[in-house]
Amino acid sequence: MTTQPPLVEMRNMNIAFGGNHAVNDVTVDLYPGEVVGLLGHNGAGKSTLIKMLSGAYQPDSGDILVNGEKVTIQNPRDARRHNIETIYQTLALADNLDAASNLFLGRELTTAAGFVDDDSMEAEARKIMARLNPNFKNFSSPVSSLSGGQRQSVAIARAVYFNAKILIMDEPTAALGPHETQMVADLIQQLKAEGLGIFLIDHDVHQVMELCDRAAVMKNGKLVGVVKISEVTDDDLLGMIILGKHPHTGEVMEG
Amino acid sequence: MRQLKSILATLEVDLRLIGMIAALAVIWGVFHAVTGGLYVTPRNIFNLSVQTASVAVMATGMVFVIVTRHIDLSVGALLGFIGMTMGMIQAKILPEFLGYGHPMIWVITVFAGLLMGAVFGAFQGWLIGYLTIPAFIVTLGGLLAWRGAAWWVTEGQTVAPLDETFKVLGGAGGTLGIFWSWVVGILASLAAVALVFQSRRRKVAHEFHVKPLWAEFALAGIYVGVICSFVAVLNAYEVPTRRIERMFEAKGEVMPEGLTMGYGLPISVLVLLAVTVVMTIVAQRTRLGRYIFATGGNPDAAELSGIDTKFLTVKVFAIMGGLVAIGAVIASARLGSAANDLGTLDELRVIAAAVIGGTALSGGVGTIYGAVLGALIMQSLQSGMAMVGVDAPLQSIVVGVVLVFAVWIDIVYRRRTGS
Numbered sequence A: 001m002t003t004q005p006p007l008v009e010m011r012n013m014n015i016a017f018g019g020n021h022a023v024n025d026v027t028v029d030l031y032p033g034e035v036v037g038l039l040g041h042n043g044a045g046k047s048t049l050i051k052m053l054s055g056a057y058q059p060d061s062g063d064i065l066v067n068g069e070k071v072t073i074q075n076p077r078d079a080r081r082h083n084i085e086t087i088y089q090t091l092a093l094a095d096n097l098d099a100a101s102n103l104f105l106g107r108e109l110t111t112a113a114g115f116v117d118d119d120s121m122e123a124e125a126r127k128i129m130a131r132l133n134p135n136f137k138n139f140s141s142p143v144s145s146l147s148g149g150q151r152q153s154v155a156i157a158r159a160v161y162f163n164a165k166i167l168i169m170d171e172p173t174a175a176l177g178p179h180e181t182q183m184v185a186d187l188i189q190q191l192k193a194e195g196l197g198i199f200l201i202d203h204d205v206h207q208v209m210e211l212c213d214r215a216a217v218m219k220n221g222k223l224v225g226v227v228k229i230s231e232v233t234d235d236d237l238l239g240m241i242i243l244g245k246h247p248h249t250g251e252v253m254e255g
Numbered sequence B: 001m002r003q004l005k006s007i008l009a010t011l012e013v014d015l016r017l018i019g020m021i022a023a024l025a026v027i028w029g030v031f032h033a034v035t036g037g038l039y040v041t042p043r044n045i046f047n048l049s050v051q052t053a054s055v056a057v058m059a060t061g062m063v064f065v066i067v068t069r070h071i072d073l074s075v076g077a078l079l080g081f082i083g084m085t086m087g088m089i090q091a092k093i094l095p096e097f098l099g100y101g102h103p104m105i106w107v108i109t110v111f112a113g114l115l116m117g118a119v120f121g122a123f124q125g126w127l128i129g130y131l132t133i134p135a136f137i138v139t140l141g142g143l144l145a146w147r148g149a150a151w152w153v154t155e156g157q158t159v160a161p162l163d164e165t166f167k168v169l170g171g172a173g174g175t176l177g178i179f180w181s182w183v184v185g186i187l188a189s190l191a192a193v194a195l196v197f198q199s200r201r202r203k204v205a206h207e208f209h210v211k212p213l214w215a216e217f218a219l220a221g222i223y224v225g226v227i228c229s230f231v232a233v234l235n236a237y238e239v240p241t242r243r244i245e246r247m248f249e250a251k252g253e254v255m256p257e258g259l260t261m262g263y264g265l266p267i268s269v270l271v272l273l274a275v276t277v278v279m280t281i282v283a284q285r286t287r288l289g290r291y292i293f294a295t296g297g298n299p300d301a302a303e304l305s306g307i308d309t310k311f312l313t314v315k316v317f318a319i320m321g322g323l324v325a326i327g328a329v330i331a332s333a334r335l336g337s338a339a340n341d342l343g344t345l346d347e348l349r350v351i352a353a354a355v356i357g358g359t360a361l362s363g364g365v366g367t368i369y370g371a372v373l374g375a376l377i378m379q380s381l382q383s384g385m386a387m388v389g390v391d392a393p394l395q396s397i398v399v400g401v402v403l404v405f406a407v408w409i410d411i412v413y414r415r416r417t418g419s
């Protein structure tokens, strides 16, 4: 795994909002077929970090490398061009549109004459949903009338459909019941087996222990450390999150 | 009642559309009764459709503006300014170079108007999208500024007469006549039928659920019926005999005995129908339309999906401006002159039409046909009250009450249906 270059590498990322240094010199990487958990308290800077990768925010400084090559990501379109797909914490769905329209938002299928082809999009949406969530049947209503789990399926389908190589999932199970959470967990395993790299932001330490290969822990915008899951315990991770204490060096982060 | 409901459900027609048509039927029925049978007549329907055209054209653009969670208060004033400028161009400036009555005058004038509308609209859209000044403020400023500018064009003088060909675009002077009205009516009917069955074929090809065949035939039949009755009614409105006589005299001929002529479709209504079709296609079948609705539904989601919402705002307001120019052409051509108070209060009529037509001010929801029907409902009320002799102040009160009532009904309807 370590012989090839990382799928994506974020080096020395910095961003500040006014005086608030939300992400402070953070470096993480991600290999194909790997799930890296991003952990930390509310406001630690997890979402902000990955939003710089998905093109929603512009870093003040820092480099992003995809397959070992430096890239500039200035907007969500750039990120998608590098096969980076994001499932946002706030489920970026247009509530007034149906599932297929949301799935293809910004990348609509069109007819030869250039008009949007709703029928083809619905047909494609049915296909991918049959694979991800066979219980999903409601293709004609606006997504506002769907359940949290169904909406989550739409958001995930959107990322998976377009052949993501790098998948960012910001708390994908926060709004879900146990059954749907299991569904997402299975899906993560499946995508990982297909060779995708996944950044998984999650507050549930057990879930991270189960699903991830490595974990990166942030506190107050800084990186506490990156550890292999196989080499740490639940308590080690909690110590990193709460105290900023590195399990191997025992060092406690300032601030 | 339950049977009716299940039929409507099978036809999959929009209940809000049914509601609006019912409201229109009630209004027409009441005025028809009160005026002793003068309201639902070819003559009055002709006048209604001509009077509705300008506001309805603008209302289709206001749907896009409101769907993207903005508002445009400047449309009436901008209509006044563009109307005045077009008046100057065709009556004072172009004749100097081309001579009076030159056939290119109306073309250049309309083109100049459209360009102005799109550019001024785009400028307002830029202030809103890129400088993030609220649309309410930008267009409130526009309302004052364009109205002032309209006065400046001629220092308040009315421009008249307008170019003869230009006036054809506005009203009673410019109609297709019986034959061409039927040609348009039949072509439109064929197109409607083709659309219904083409869409069915696509759905069958994808193995989607389709309506029963009888429902498709019923819908196609309703479309054809509505189109043909509209044409028939307008054709039944006869040109006064004296006017036909004068037309023959002008050509140095004598009118044949017993000749009658129907007005048929007014050009302005034809323009409205064309605008409605094009705007509906934009709304439902283009990426631009999809992005307009997505942005209205969730601006952040649209942005994160890679949609350039700032530029989208510019486009939406540019479209609005272009439609204001078309409205200005129709309104000034109908009056045969351009006065600096042209379009006064039109912003409120246009917004009311869009809102009565089901466009939600919270964004993301609205239909083009709804806005056109909304404009027709407003105009039907106003014309009817004028015909009955209701005082102008009372007319305003009634229209105001109806607007608020319509929005309340809409809110209740949305809550019931959970949409």
Ligand SMILES: Nc1ncnc2c1ncn2[C@@H]1O[C@H](COP(=O)(O)OP(=O)(O)OP(=O)(O)O)[C@@H](O)[C@H]1O
Binding pocket: A017, A020, A022, A040, A041, A042, A043, A044, A045, A046, A047, A048, A049, A089
């Ligand atoms: N657009 C913004 N403008 C100003 N401050 C911001 C913005 N986005 C994030 N922040 C700030 O950056 C810090 C990190 O926020 P972030 O959303 O990344 O936290 P998080 O780790 O994802 O937390 P949570 O677990 O609650 O999702 C917070 O202090 C937040 O207030």
Ligand SMILES: [Mg+2]
Binding pocket: A046, A047, A048, A089, A170
């Ligand atoms: Mg977050």
